[in-house]
Amino acid sequence: MTETNENPIIEITAMHKWYGDFHVLNDINLQVQQGERIVICGPSGSGKSTLIRCINRLEEHQRGSIVVDGIELTNDIKNIEQVRAEVGMVFQHFNLFPHLTILDNLTLGPIWVRKTPKKEAEDIAMMFLEKVQIADQAMKYPGQLSGGQQQRVAIARSLCMKPNVMLFDEPTSALDPEMVKEVLDVMIQLAEDGITMLVVTHEMGFAKSVAHRVMFMDAGKVVEENNPHDFFDNPQHERTQLFLSQIL
Amino acid sequence: MSEPVTTTSATEEIKPPVSNVGVLGWIKENLFDGWFNTTLTLLTLFVLYKVLPPFVQWAFIDAIWSLTEGARPGGDGAVWAVIPENVRFILFGFFPEGQTWRPIAAILILFALVFYSKDLTNWNRFFGPIWTVGILVMGVLMYGGIFGLPVVETSKWSGFPLTLTLSLFGMVGAYPLGVLLALGRRSRMPAIKSLCVVYIELIRGVPLISLLFMSSVMFPLFLPEGMTIDKILRAQIAIILFTAAYIAEVVRGGLQAIPKGQYEAAESLGLPYGLTMRLIILPQALKIVIPPTVGILISAFKDTSLVVIIALYDLLKTTQVTLSNPKWMGFSTEAYIFLAILYFICCYVMSSFSRKLEKALHTGR
Numbered sequence: 001m002t003e004t005n006e007n008p009i010i011e012i013t014a015m016h017k018w019y020g021d022f023h024v025l026n027d028i029n030l031q032v033q034q035g036e037r038i039v040i041c042g043p044s045g046s047g048k049s050t051l052i053r054c055i056n057r058l059e060e061h062q063r064g065s066i067v068v069d070g071i072e073l074t075n076d077i078k079n080i081e082q083v084r085a086e087v088g089m090v091f092q093h094f095n096l097f098p099h100l101t102i103l104d105n106l107t108l109g110p111i112w113v114r115k116t117p118k119k120e121a122e123d124i125a126m127m128f129l130e131k132v133q134i135a136d137q138a139m140k141y142p143g144q145l146s147g148g149q150q151q152r153v154a155i156a157r158s159l160c161m162k163p164n165v166m167l168f169d170e171p172t173s174a175l176d177p178e179m180v181k182e183v184l185d186v187m188i189q190l191a192e193d194g195i196t197m198l199v200v201t202h203e204m205g206f207a208k209s210v211a212h213r214v215m216f217m218d219a220g221k222v223v224e225e226n227n228p229h230d231f232f233d234n235p236q237h238e239r240t241q242l243f244l245s246q247i248l
Numbered sequence: 249m250s251e252p253v254t255t256t257s258a259t260e261e262i263k264p265p266v267s268n269v270g271v272l273g274w275i276k277e278n279l280f281d282g283w284f285n286t287t288l289t290l291l292t293l294f295v296l297y298k299v300l301p302p303f304v305q306w307a308f309i310d311a312i313w314s315l316t317e318g319a320r321p322g323g324d325g326a327v328w329a330v331i332p333e334n335v336r337f338i339l340f341g342f343f344p345e346g347q348t349w350r351p352i353a354a355i356l357i358l359f360a361l362v363f364y365s366k367d368l369t370n371w372n373r374f375f376g377p378i379w380t381v382g383i384l385v386m387g388v389l390m391y392g393g394i395f396g397l398p399v400v401e402t403s404k405w406s407g408f409p410l411t412l413t414l415s416l417f418g419m420v421g422a423y424p425l426g427v428l429l430a431l432g433r434r435s436r437m438p439a440i441k442s443l444c445v446v447y448i449e450l451i452r453g454v455p456l457i458s459l460l461f462m463s464s465v466m467f468p469l470f471l472p473e474g475m476t477i478d479k480i481l482r483a484q485i486a487i488i489l490f491t492a493a494y495i496a497e498v499v500r501g502g503l504q505a506i507p508k509g510q511y512e513a514a515e516s517l518g519l520p521y522g523l524t525m526r527l528i529i530l531p532q533a534l535k536i537v538i539p540p541t542v543g544i545l546i547s548a549f550k551d552t553s554l555v556v557i558i559a560l561y562d563l564l565k566t567t568q569v570t571l572s573n574p575k576w577m578g579f580s581t582e583a584y585i586f587l588a589i590l591y592f593i594c595c596y597v598m599s600s601f602s603r604k605l606e607k608a609l610h611t612g613r
Contacts, residue, residue, distance in 0.1 A: 085518030095513035109517035
């Protein structure tokens with residue numbers, strides 16, 4: 001990782017969130033530099049998905065601050081929309097728009113949010129579809145594609161917005177085993193392009209080969225944070241060791 | 249004894265068993281499948297045997313199709329002559345004699361517009377303007393006042409044009425209002441939400457007849473002295489308000505069927521609320537609720553006949569007036585069969601259109 005950029009693209013300070021009385025996120029502090037790739041792992045219910053959903057305000061935090069690209073997330077809807085346009089999100093269940101063709105799924109954001117002319121938006125969309133190797137399906141509807149193809153389309157849809165950060169919320173968890181690889185391959189390709197990525201995943205192989213940093217969360221707290229080499233070979237905390245022994 | 253089981257070779261195509269194909273196979277499978285279905289089939293055939301021949305005898309063989317001058321028709325058969333003798337009044341009521349071509353032309357324009365709308369490729373940017381022009385031309389034809397057409401007051405509009413007007417504008421007005429009410433009911437703003445809830449529950453809590461009464465009897469009392477609002481317009485508004493409440497609830501059902509992920513995906517692209525609704529949520533929700541929506545529109549079409557109670561002469565009322573003429577008294581069966589066929593054709597067009605729309609919008613999920 002290069003330390004040329006002094007200003008972190010994401011800065012989370014002393015952030016807390018509750019669901020009713022349940023403390024989902026407890027004192028989260030996180031700085032992400034431009035170009036950094038972070039993998040967040042942990043048992044289910046540990047708050048890892050909630051954490052990245054707070055970054056584009058799909059979930060609201062209650063204490064502390066989140067600053068994305070110099071914009072603080074408050075209740076101001078204009079700020080939120082601006083941040084969302086800068087931050088791409090890939091969901092576990094793809095969430096493509098089933099009533100639109102693949103191409104229309106991709107051009108919708110650029111045309112309506114970025115006010116890109118239709119022709120130009122379509123050119124950009126086709127370029128990204130080429131990149132995720134699905135250009136021949138551009139005129140089909142999401143329902144006609146396999147899960148792996150849909151997830152690759154979802155990634156391309158986010159990329160069309162030219163985001164500064166990409167968030168991945170368990171992008172391969174809903175896929176059949178033989179489709180996991182095609183999605184991970186696309187994500188590795190993105191990593192090579194130097195895009196800032198925050199990835200919630202259980203794919204430890206991906207974490208080892210791609211991440212700059214691995215975070216382990218449990219019960220709403222960041223338990224351990226380290227570079228992948230030390231994280232996997234020499235975990236410090238008992239809880240981390242137990243988790244790794246179960247999934248590796 | 250290790251003879252291998254003979255399997256069909258890959259090149260040989262396996263045909264379905266003979267009993268399942270062809271007419272005989274179909275009859276066996278669908279009509280005589282077990283003792284229960286066999287009994288039902290035989291029972292149905294018996295009922296048909298008892299009912300059909302007498303009906304055919306009455307409706308066709310003994311029927312009287314036209315009248316000899318002056319004679320009051322009699323006999324055992326249907327007197328279809330009641331229709332051609334009175335068709336002008338049944339269809340167009342009090343519209344001035346000699347001007348009948350105007351409502352006919354207006355109805356033909358409406359049919360042309362419906363036919364044009366049936367092809368979904370026509371739903372482009374000319375769609376709205378073409379309908380607007382069509383409706384304006386129909387309005388001019390009906391009301392007159394320019395191009396040398398004598399004015400025909402709306403109080404003279406009756407019969408089929410009245411039924412169609414009330415239905416068409418009822419649907420066109422109620423649908424967007426219903427969608428807005430559905431969105432309002434799901435709004436996070438308490439004032440808007442409670443307003444919509446109160447409206448929907450209030451309207452759904454009263455019969456259409458009482459709304460029509462209110463619009464025609466009570467509403468004018470609140471207007472300032474000398475000010476009147478057209479009677480048809482008042483009935484029209486009552487129908488729109490009534491139908492919208494029902495559409496709102498159906499659309500709300502559709503909105504609830506859209507997974508949360510669709511909102512999240514739209515929001516994470518940075519789309520504001522209005523665009524999320526317009527581009528992502530409503531197109532999917534409204535598609536899901538096409539069948540129940542068309543159901544409501546069909547029943548709204550038929551409910552327009554309730555305007556007889558505020559003395560508007562719709563299709564049903566003009567038929568009743570015809571039948572109260574001593575000469576035609578006693579031929580209500582024939583007249584109502586004619587009316588039923590007319591209503592059926594209109595409703596069938598609507599439901600076949602809905603099926604077509606569903607098919608065209610299906611995108612493989």
